[in-house]
Amino acid sequence: MDIPGVLAGDLVGHDGGQAVDDFGWTLTVTDCTTGWAEAGAVRTKAEIYVVAALELCLHRYPGRVISLHSDNGSEFMNGPLTRFCHAQGISFTRSRPYHKNDNPHVEEKNNSVIRKFVGYDRHDTQEEMDLLNQLYQALHLLVNWFLPSQKLLHKERIGSHITKVYDGAQTPCTRMLAQMDVPEETKKELRSTCAALDLASLHHEILHCQEQLDAITKWRQPLVIKKRGSYAYILDESTA
Numbered sequence: 001m002d003i004p005g006v007l008a009g010d011l012v013g014h015d016g017g018q019a020v021d022d023f024g025w026t027l028t029v030t031d032c033t034t035g036w037a038e039a040g041a042v043r044t045k046a047e048i049y050v051v052a053a054l055e056l057c058l059h060r061y062p063g064r065v066i067s068l069h070s071d072n073g074s075e076f077m078n079g080p081l082t083r084f085c086h087a088q089g090i091s092f093t094r095s096r097p098y099h100k101n102d103n104p105h106v107e108e109k110n111n112s113v114i115r116k117f118v119g120y121d122r123h124d125t126q127e128e129m130d131l132l133n134q135l136y137q138a139l140h141l142l143v144n145w146f147l148p149s150q151k152l153l154h155k156e157r158i159g160s161h162i163t164k165v166y167d168g169a170q171t172p173c174t175r176m177l178a179q180m181d182v183p184e185e186t187k188k189e190l191r192s193t194c195a196a197l198d199l200a201s202l203h204h205e206i207l208h209c210q211e212q213l214d215a216i217t218k219w220r221q222p223l224v225i226k227k228r229g230s231y232a233y234i235l236d237e238s239t240a
Contacts, residue, residue, distance in 0.1 A: 003181050005066035006032045008106040009054065011045060011075060012114045014132075016122025023124040026114050026132065027053040029061070029068075032105045034175035035151065036061060037113055037143050041132035043124075045075040051084050058088070060140055062176060062186050067091035071103060113143055117206065121217045128216060135209035142202050144172040145194055151175075 007029055014024040022044050030037045038060050040053030058065055068090050070076035077094065085092040095102035117139060123132065148169035156163045170178075173194060177187050 002033055003066070004031055004033045004036075004063045004176060004179050005181075006069075007061070007065060007067065008032055008069045008103050009057075009076070010071060010103055010106040010110060011050070011073065012110050014118070014121065014123040014128075016120065018122065021124070023122055024129055024132065026118070026136075027057065028106050028109050028114055029054065029057040030106045030109045031061070031063070031172070034063075034172045034179065035105075035149055036063075036172040036176060037109045038140060039114060039136040041123075041129045041136065043126065043129055045073070047075060047078045047080045050075050051080050054081070054084070062190060063179075063182055065090050067093060069093045069095070069103060071095045072097060112149075113139065117210070118213070121213070122220075123213065123217075125216070128213060131209050131213050131216075135206060135213075138202050138205040138209070141193075141197055142199075142206065145197055146199060146202075147171060148174075 009027060009029045012026045012028060013019065014026065016023070025042050025045055027040045027042060027050060028037065029039070038057035040056045042049035042053050054068075065088065068085060070092075072094055082092060117135065118132065123129070148171045150166035150169050153165045153167055156165060173190055176182055177190060
């Protein structure tokens with residue numbers, strides 16, 4: 001279905017390589033047609049937090065939502081989320097069991113947006129969740145208005161060789177403006193937002209959030225004492 005409003009969602013964990021105790025997650029939502037991406041941070045995968053993050057993402061999404069596709073995790077397959085989608089008139093579907101590649105559009109955004117700007121450190125406090133959501137507010141503008149990407153059109157097979165054919169690189173906003181199904185009022189709002197954006201200020205806001213998150217992560221890292229011969233020295237856990 002090559003029309004805007006067909007969304008895919010997934011959760012990205014911020015466990016720092018150690019999936020113990022409670023840690024933060026990011027809900028990523030993307031439009032499969034335009035590449036529009038939104039994100040929201042939550043303390044745990046509890047459905048009440050996931051629904052709240054989804055509501056925030058859909059509020060920032062400029063088009064009409066037709067459907068939402070997710071994997072089979074319990075954070076998605078639950079009554080509150082099903083009732084939320086039903087109340088909003090959103091068709092809710094899930095991936096087939098044992099088919100991890102059923103959600104490639106949002107998986108790509110997990111890497112190119114969340115991992116690229118947030119990284120792999122552990123984030124598990126409310127302060128960090130607030131900083132992540134502040135970061136995602138800025139990324140909402142940077143990614144959708146300024147970062148172009150290519151969309152796979154089709155694949156051509158010649159013998160054992162497969163060639164992928166892509167369209168020209170465009171920003172999600174540009175793709176949204178080109179869609180006939182998007183109302184003119186929405187397109188007017190997108191153009192107005194674009195005219196008011198300051199790329200330098202966005203970069204400053206993003207760097208500010210990243211630096212604060214890094215500072216919290218470094219402060220939390222315990223010191224490790226190692227002995228070498230008759231000498232003892234102290235170093236960060238990351239270099240142990």
